[in-house]
Amino acid sequence: MAELTIESLRLRFGGLVVLDGISLAIEAGELLALIGPNGAGKTSVLNCISGIYRGEGAIRFRGQGIGGRPPHDIAQLGIARTFQHGELFPQMTVLENLLIGRHSHIRTNPLSEMLFLPTVRREELRQREAAEKIIDFVELERYRHTRVGGLPFGTQKLVGFARALALEPALLLLDEPSAGLNRDEREDLARFILRIKHQLGIAMIWIEHDMQMVADLADRICVLDYGRILAEGHPADVLKHPEVIRAYLGSANENDDREVKP
Amino acid sequence: MSRGMPRASGYFRTDYAQDLALTQTRLERASLLAFAVMLAAFPFLATAFYLDLACQVFLAAIGALSLMLLTGYAGQISLGHAGLLAAGAFTAGILFREFNAPFWVTLPAAAAVGALLGIVFGLPSLRLRGLYLAVSTLALHFVVVYLGGEYESKRGYSTGIMIDAPTIGGYAITNGRVWYFVLLVAAAATLLICINLLRSRTGRAWRAIRAHETVAEALGINIAAYKLLAFVISSAMAAVAGALFAYYRHFVSVEAFSLFLSIQYVAMIIVGGMGSLLGALLGAVFVTLFPYLIEAALQQLPNAQSYAGVLFAVNYAAFGVVMILFLLFEPLGLVGIWHRVQHYFLLWPFKHRPVAGAGK
Numbered sequence: 001m002a003e004l005t006i007e008s009l010r011l012r013f014g015g016l017v018v019l020d021g022i023s024l025a026i027e028a029g030e031l032l033a034l035i036g037p038n039g040a041g042k043t044s045v046l047n048c049i050s051g052i053y054r055g056e057g058a059i060r061f062r063g064q065g066i067g068g069r070p071p072h073d074i075a076q077l078g079i080a081r082t083f084q085h086g087e088l089f090p091q092m093t094v095l096e097n098l099l100i101g102r103h104s105h106i107r108t109n110p111l112s113e114m115l116f117l118p119t120v121r122r123e124e125l126r127q128r129e130a131a132e133k134i135i136d137f138v139e140l141e142r143y144r145h146t147r148v149g150g151l152p153f154g155t156q157k158l159v160g161f162a163r164a165l166a167l168e169p170a171l172l173l174l175d176e177p178s179a180g181l182n183r184d185e186r187e188d189l190a191r192f193i194l195r196i197k198h199q200l201g202i203a204m205i206w207i208e209h210d211m212q213m214v215a216d217l218a219d220r221i222c223v224l225d226y227g228r229i230l231a232e233g234h235p236a237d238v239l240k241h242p243e244v245i246r247a248y249l250g251s252a253n254e255n256d257d258r259e260v261k262p
Numbered sequence: 263m264s265r266g267m268p269r270a271s272g273y274f275r276t277d278y279a280q281d282l283a284l285t286q287t288r289l290e291r292a293s294l295l296a297f298a299v300m301l302a303a304f305p306f307l308a309t310a311f312y313l314d315l316a317c318q319v320f321l322a323a324i325g326a327l328s329l330m331l332l333t334g335y336a337g338q339i340s341l342g343h344a345g346l347l348a349a350g351a352f353t354a355g356i357l358f359r360e361f362n363a364p365f366w367v368t369l370p371a372a373a374a375v376g377a378l379l380g381i382v383f384g385l386p387s388l389r390l391r392g393l394y395l396a397v398s399t400l401a402l403h404f405v406v407v408y409l410g411g412e413y414e415s416k417r418g419y420s421t422g423i424m425i426d427a428p429t430i431g432g433y434a435i436t437n438g439r440v441w442y443f444v445l446l447v448a449a450a451a452t453l454l455i456c457i458n459l460l461r462s463r464t465g466r467a468w469r470a471i472r473a474h475e476t477v478a479e480a481l482g483i484n485i486a487a488y489k490l491l492a493f494v495i496s497s498a499m500a501a502v503a504g505a506l507f508a509y510y511r512h513f514v515s516v517e518a519f520s521l522f523l524s525i526q527y528v529a530m531i532i533v534g535g536m537g538s539l540l541g542a543l544l545g546a547v548f549v550t551l552f553p554y555l556i557e558a559a560l561q562q563l564p565n566a567q568s569y570a571g572v573l574f575a576v577n578y579a580a581f582g583v584v585m586i587l588f589l590l591f592e593p594l595g596l597v598g599i600w601h602r603v604q605h606y607f608l609l610w611p612f613k614h615r616p617v618a619g620a621g622k
Contacts, residue, residue, distance in 0.1 A: 050480050075482035083480075089473040091537070100470045104482035106463045110491060113465075116458040121282065124462060128278045167482060 003028045003203045004049070004061050004079075004171055011044055011055035011227075018044045019055060020227040026171070029201045031193070033214045033235075036224035037248050042207045043084060045224070046173045049205070050074055050081050061171065076104040080169035082160045084176050090149030094140055094159050097148055098131040101166030105130070131166060138162045138192060154185035161192065165200075172196065174206040178213060186213065193217060211249065215239060223248060284457065301446060305439040313438045315551065320445035321507050322546040324452045326530040328499035330542035331456055334531055335465065336492035337472025338387050339396045343527040345403030346497045348519035349379050350504025352410045355423035355514035365428035369505055376501025377494045379406070384493025388486050403524060411516045422515030425508055441510060448506060452499055456539050459495070468492055472537075529581070533588050535595025544596040552584070553577045 002025040011019040019041045026032045034042050047053040051071035059067045066074050080101075089097055106127055108120045135144055138158055143151060148159055157177060164172055177193075178186050190213060196202050208214050214221060214235065221238040223230040225248065231241045238244060275281055285291045305313055325347060332338050350372040357363040357371055379402075386398035414420055427434040435441060459465045467488045470478035479485050508514045526549050534545025556577050560569050569576070592598055 052476060052480065070484075071476075071479040072482050072484045075480055081480055083477065087474055087477045089470060089477075091473065092469065096466060096469075100466050100478070100483075101481055103463060103467060103470075108463050110459065110464045110495065113459055113462040114455045116462065120458075120462055121279075124282060125278050128281070132278075163481070 002026060003030070004059070004205075006045075006049070007058040007060075009045070009048055009055045009057035009059065011041070011048060011053055018227050019048070021057070022224075022227070022229055024222060024229070024232075026203050026205060028170075028203055029197065031197050031204050031206060031217060031219045033218035033221045034205055034207045034224060035209070035211070035214060035221060035248065036230070040224040041227045042224055043175055044227075046081060046175055046205065046207065049173060050079060072104075075167060078167070078170040079173065080164040080167040080171075081173035082157075082164045082175055082177060084179065086153075086156050086160045088148045088156055088160055088163070091147060093145050093147055094135070094151075094162075095128075095131060095144045097159055097163050098134055098166045099127060101163040102127050102130060104167065134162050134165050137165065137195070154181050157181060157185075158188075158192075161189075165196070169202060172202050172204045174204055174208075176207050176209065178208060178210050186210065190217060211239070282461070305442045310438055313442055315554065317438070317441055317445050317510060319547050319550045320442075320449040321503055321510065322527075322530065322550045323449045323543050324503035324506070325500055325527055326534065326542040326546040327449075327452050327456050327539060328496040328503065329527050330531050330534075330537075330539060331459070331468070331499075332492050332496035333528075334537045334542070335460065335472060336468035336489065336496075338384070338489060338492055339392060340383065340399040340493075340496075341396045341521075341524050341528065342383055342399035342403035342406075343500055344519040344521065344523035345399075345406035346376055346379060346383070346500035347504035347507065347523065348403075348410055348516065349375055349406050349497075350501030351508035351514045351519070352413065352423075352504075353501065354505035354508045355425055356413065358425050359417070359419075359423055365505075365509060369502060372501045372505035373498040376498040376504075379501070380494035380497030381490060383497060384490045387489045387493065400521070400524075403521065407516050407519055410514075410519070414516060422513050422517075423508075425512050425514065427512065428509050435509075445506065445510070448502075453539065453543070455499075460539070464488070464491065529585055533585065533595055535597030538595075538597045540600070541595050541597035544600070548596060552581060556580050 004024075004026045006022055006024040009019050009022040009024075010017070022041075022045060024032075024045075034045065036042055044053060044055075048055040049059060049066075051066070051069055051074040054068060057067070058065060061074075061077055061079060064077070066077065066079075089100065092100070106123060108123050112120050132144075135141055138161060140155070140158060140162060143155065143159075148156060151159065157180070161174075161177060164174075174193075178189055181189060193204070193206070194217065196204065206214075206218065208218075218235050220233065221235050222232045223238060223241075223244050230247055231238050231244050239249065280286075285294060304316060308316070325343060329340065329343050332340055353372040353375045354365070354368040357368045363371070383399055383402050387395050390398055414422065427436045429435070435444060460469075467478065467483045470481065470483055471485050471488055475485055504519075507518075511518075530545030530549045531542055532545070533548055534543065535541030557573060560566060560573060560576065563569065588595060594601075
């Protein structure tokens with residue numbers, strides 16, 4: 001059974017049709033790249049899945065309908081996401097950002113927290129250990145007590161990545177994780193994406209503009225244009241698809257023989 | 263919680279539990295102990311006037327801490343704090359007058375009434391934000407004060423409700439020194455509750471909501487529930503402060519809970535420093551003592567007697583000016599000044615600032 005299925009998802013803002021009948025499915029452990037020109041509706045798809053936008057059509061996660069549910073419910077079911085601009089909590093430390101990601105796994109109630117009872121102390125220590133595992137995974141040890149606002153941009157994006165992982169999701173939505181990163185940071189990112197796929201087996205929907213990265217890493221590509229799916233399938237096929245080249249990749253002229261190698 | 267102050271080198275923690283400890287170094291423990299000793303010795307050295315000032319500061323501190331949780335951490339603006347204090351005070355007053363209830367009944371009752379009102383005050387926060395939310399809480403403030411006034415006039419207490427001193431085991435708390443310790447313990451307990459909430463799940467959820475609501479929601483935080491919880495906890499604390507105030511003054515009257523009182527509490531958390539419990543405490547001290555300082559300053563002027571009539575007006579005006587000055591020149595508040603002083607002396611007599619992010 002597919003991890004997540006979307007059936008004829010429509011989203012409209014007034015008269016503007018943002019998504020026009022999107023149907024998608026992602027298998028467990030699959031890395032699906034979502035590409036397309038600006039304004040194609042890529043982020044809107046993620047926003048619909050995570051409940052921030054409400055579209056028409058069915059979205060099912062592990063067979064359970066999640067359309068119309070509030071975002072916090074959907075996150076608790078195991079769908080985590082990153083944001084295009086990081087959207088971290090800049091005043092808090094890396095560790096605190098991750099502990100907020102752990103929110104739905106923490107089992108303490110406000111009354112016992114007021115007294116910081118031994119149960120709360122034990123739970124906090126347990127969660128700290130879980131957070132440290134993620135800090136270890138994304139190699140952020142030296143920054144754990146640093147305020148996120150003071151970190152370099154590339155590192156901040158990594159923290160956003162780590163914060164989503166802290167939810168221990170079954171499905172991870174990545175909104176342009178490589179935007180604004182330099183070459184080294186992109187290589188690190190590629191490494192982490194592969195490690196998530198192979199070591200943690202988390203399914204990912206990944207919005208990306210770096211075609212080389214997509215061609216290298218993605219299991220499957222889905223191309224979006226004006227709210228519709230233009231093409232879908234194996235990277236090698238999709239990136240050669242004439243419609244995709246016309247709408248998104250572009251070709252300067254017939255003599256241009258550069259092509260993205262899958 | 264992250265602390266502003268960098269630590270000396272050579273200080274290492276060896277397990278995660280040490281990160282949870284409230285005091286980290288021997289110096290911190292020693293200075294805390296010294297401060298506690300000073301607080302304990304104060305009533306035996308101070309005159310009745312200063313004792314009363316200290317009690318007022320403690321009461322203000324409870325109110326300011328509760329508002330800081332709500333506004334400084336959960337990010338929900340409230341101009342109805344005086345209404346909640348009034349609710350607590352009237353709960354204590356009415357239960358005492360009508361049922362002769364002892365204070366160990368009226369205090370929890372005040373907390374319960376506060377918590378219930380917190381839900382009412384908090385409901386608009388699910389739809390409204392910022393200024394609009396502030397106005398809705400302001401409206402509720404007037405509702406509470408109106409109901410209190412109605413009770414007073416219907417029952418013939420038009421000058422206010424008198425309340426007897428609370429008694430513990432047959433001993434009535436009338437002595438100023440005993441009151442000092444009662445209120446000190448109440449304020450310290452409130453502070454500890456706030457610290458504990460903020461270093462666990464609830465506090466982190468509040469700070470996340472204040473920083474970024476949509477993101478907090480996408481991370482699995484039920485923002486409606488946590489906003490309401492912030493209102494409930496903050497209001498319950500404020501109501502208890504109101505009840506304690508009523509007992510301390512032996513007297514409840516709607517006149518004490520004007521809109522100006524709400525503004526004073528907002529001023530405390532702004533002047534003290536948003537998003538800091540220490541800020542709430544410093545703000546409570548500053549705003550409570552400020553009118554007395556102005557009065558003392560005026561008395562130093564020649565012909566002090568002739569200014570006595572305008573003292574009230576001067577107080578209000580000076581209060582307004584100080585607020586504006588803080589907003590313009592020190593948005594971080596008193597706690598910002600305090601941290602700068604700490605940083606200055608950390609490497610004194612050298613002037614280099616500690617490297618950003620080092621040693622936290």
